[in-house]
Amino acid sequence: MDDFDRLLKDALDSDIDLEGLTVDEDLVASTLKAIDEAAPRKEEIRAEFDQEFAAVAAEEVATETVSEEVPEEATAVVTPMYKKERFFTGRRIATIAGVVAGIAAVVVGAIFLGSGMNLTKKSEDASTTTAMSTATEDRTESAAESYEMKGAAVYDTEAPASPVESAAFDVGAAGMAGSAGSGGMGNGRIAADGAAADAASEEDGLYYFDDDEYYIDQKAETSDLLNNVFMLGDKDLYKPILDAVRAVAEGEPEVSNPMQYSAESEEAEEPAAGDGDGSVGVTANDGSSMAAVEPEADEAEEEEFDINDPVQLKEALEESQQMLKETGGGPSDKATEVIGSIEVNGETVPDFEYSPEKNPFWVEIGDASDEALSEYSPLIVIYDQDNEADFDVCVQVYTDRCVVYDFAFGTTTTYSVTDGQALADTLREIVGQ
Amino acid sequence: MVTETENTVYDIETLVREYGNDVLRTAYSFVRDREAAKDLFQETFIKANYNLDKFRGDSSIKTWLIRITVNVCKDYLKSAYQKNVVPMTQVEEDSLRVEDDHEQIENADRDEQIRRAVNSLPENYREVVLCVYFREMSVADTSAALGVPEGTVKSRLARAREVLKSKLEGRL
Numbered sequence: 001m002d003d004f005d006r007l008l009k010d011a012l013d014s015d016i017d018l019e020g021l022t023v024d025e026d027l028v029a030s031t032l033k034a035i036d037e038a039a040p041r042k043e044e045i046r047a048e049f050d051q052e053f054a055a056v057a058a059e060e061v062a063t064e065t066v067s068e069e070v071p072e073e074a075t076a077v078v079t080p081m082y083k084k085e086r087f088f089t090g091r092r093i094a095t096i097a098g099v100v101a102g103i104a105a106v107v108v109g110a111i112f113l114g115s116g117m118n119l120t121k122k123s124e125d126a127s128t129t130t131a132m133s134t135a136t137e138d139r140t141e142s143a144a145e146s147y148e149m150k151g152a153a154v155y156d157t158e159a160p161a162s163p164v165e166s167a168a169f170d171v172g173a174a175g176m177a178g179s180a181g182s183g184g185m186g187n188g189r190i191a192a193d194g195a196a197a198d199a200a201s202e203e204d205g206l207y208y209f210d211d212d213e214y215y216i217d218q219k220a221e222t223s224d225l226l227n228n229v230f231m232l233g234d235k236d237l238y239k240p241i242l243d244a245v246r247a248v249a250e251g252e253p254e255v256s257n258p259m260q261y262s263a264e265s266e267e268a269e270e271p272a273a274g275d276g277d278g279s280v281g282v283t284a285n286d287g288s289s290m291a292a293v294e295p296e297a298d299e300a301e302e303e304e305f306d307i308n309d310p311v312q313l314k315e316a317l318e319e320s321q322q323m324l325k326e327t328g329g330g331p332s333d334k335a336t337e338v339i340g341s342i343e344v345n346g347e348t349v350p351d352f353e354y355s356p357e358k359n360p361f362w363v364e365i366g367d368a369s370d371e372a373l374s375e376y377s378p379l380i381v382i383y384d385q386d387n388e389a390d391f392d393v394c395v396q397v398y399t400d401r402c403v404v405y406d407f408a409f410g411t412t413t414t415y416s417v418t419d420g421q422a423l424a425d426t427l428r429e430i431v432g433q
Numbered sequence: 434m435v436t437e438t439e440n441t442v443y444d445i446e447t448l449v450r451e452y453g454n455d456v457l458r459t460a461y462s463f464v465r466d467r468e469a470a471k472d473l474f475q476e477t478f479i480k481a482n483y484n485l486d487k488f489r490g491d492s493s494i495k496t497w498l499i500r501i502t503v504n505v506c507k508d509y510l511k512s513a514y515q516k517n518v519v520p521m522t523q524v525e526e527d528s529l530r531v532e533d534d535h536e537q538i539e540n541a542d543r544d545e546q547i548r549r550a551v552n553s554l555p556e557n558y559r560e561v562v563l564c565v566y567f568r569e570m571s572v573a574d575t576s577a578a579l580g581v582p583e584g585t586v587k588s589r590l591a592r593a594r595e596v597l598k599s600k601l602e603g604r605l
Contacts, residue, residue, distance in 0.1 A: 008566050012567040014544050027453070031474065
């Protein structure tokens with residue numbers, strides 16, 4: 001126990017409100033009486049007890065394992081730690097993706113309203129890398145500062161990643177972080193300025209973390225969903241989102257009702273990666289400059305989901321959580337059998353090759369190809385080597401940077417990974433090693 | 434109200450007397466309301482009494498009771514009532530105290546800031562901090578009490594410390 005631990009313990013022990021908070025005879029007597037009076041409810045109480053403990057057990061157990069083959073994009077510089085059984089029906093994908101796309105839509109809509117779409121030519125300024133390096137150096141700045149999407153407004157001209165796709169997650173990150181990087185743009189990328197993000201935050205507090213109270217209930221639920229979505233790391237899952245945001249950026253026609261999307265029917269096929277047939281439509285409040293990716297498949301059972309309706313949002317969240325429980329949203333027993341490593345810009349990121357002796361954590365990569373690395377920005381979920389601890393952190397790797405999403409604490413930080421070491425250091429810092 | 438578990442006989446009244454303070458203070462640390470804590474205290478022991486036969490002795494009886502307390506508190510905090518009703522602000526009794534010792538005042542202020550920082554942590558992290566630092570439970574006991582793997586307890590603890598340090602930087 002170091003000094004900080006001691007301070008922490010003393011502070012908790014010295015809570016003035018605890019003074020005199022002891023069990024007295026009155027409380028003992030009234031408790032025993034309450035126990036007697038509760039006797040007729042004994043079975044009900046036992047059932048409640050079982051339910052509570054079962055709920056905790058369900059949360060802690062990562063269930064189903066695996067049956068699917070590794071995708072053949074196996075020039076993979078990234079090896080997936082494990083794979084999950086494919087369980088997404090079109091409806092499920094639409095439900096989850098729609099909620100996330102809706103979140104993006106809220107942010108994008110707010111950005112558009114607050115500052116207008118501001119497309120500029122891609123900057124060839126080599127200072128972009130410098131900016132990102134600055135972000136890395138600023139890692140130790142206060143939590144509030146780390147909310148900023150440093151480097152979000154810059155882009156390496158050499159980077160093969162799709163700018164629009166990057167924009168999708170940048171925008172999403174802005175939503176989670178509560179503020180976004182400055183409003184520069186490159187080649188169709190969307191960037192939010194702080195004022196617009198703040199305005200959006202006031203307009204729809206559901207999707208924003210603010211500096212003072214970063215984990216209120218509604219936000220927690222939203223971040224939980226995002227966490228799970230990211231954990232799945234399924235390209236098919238977020239492809240529709242990317243497509244939707246791409247459509248937005250390209251100024252395709254609007255969809256009539258703001259903040260709604262169309263969920264495709266249960267019978268519809270899963271959107272295949274690259275097909276762009278996800279059924280997510282994204283609209284702006286003003287209806288302009290926004291678009292939808294229309295499903296080519298069955299639209300018979302369209303249903304509207306109003307993301308501003310807390311009841312519907314809650315139902316969607318619960319449904320997705322239930323799906324994860326049923327199908328297994330965590331690491332499988334086989335996870336530790338596979339070794340993961342990651343390569344950025346042709347070089348293996350130090351310390352990412354799994355070695356229990358050397359490395360306190362291992363990584364799971366959502367997609368397994370360099371194509372995915374560049375195009376889809378695969379996501380990493382960090383667990384410890386015992387496959388037990390979920391750090392509530394996802395890392396999204398681009399060719400020129402990585403973005404660390406900290407869902408537990410609602411922060412998003414961008415780091416340069418040109419030398420790989422920054423990413424490793426970041427992750428080591430996150431897991432407290 | 435007597436249950437035997439692996440050679441140990443538990444009487445609910447004995448449990449109330451022996452572990453009551455632990456349960457009451459744990460409940461209070463979660464809900465920050467004395468009356469609510471007492472209600473939850475009763476609920477905890479009602480549940481414990483009717484489920485004592487399910488206690489298998491995998492952990493200590495105290496850990497088992499704390500786990501029930503945590504579950505009861507979580508349910509309380511999640512309840513619609515709790516979400517919609519803000520408890521009346523308690524009178525800050527300590528504000529009436531005369532603090533003539535400057536260092537004491539500073540320490541009290543520092544402790545208050547720390548407690549606020551702890552209370553602002555996400556629930557998953559706060560409960561780990563409270564179990565380990567406040568209830569002085571081991572990682573293993575905390576794991577058993579909260580129903581999460583030990584690795585998760587460790588990681589949450591590590592991250593909570595980092596966040597607390599960051600939030601309290603310059604104030605300690």
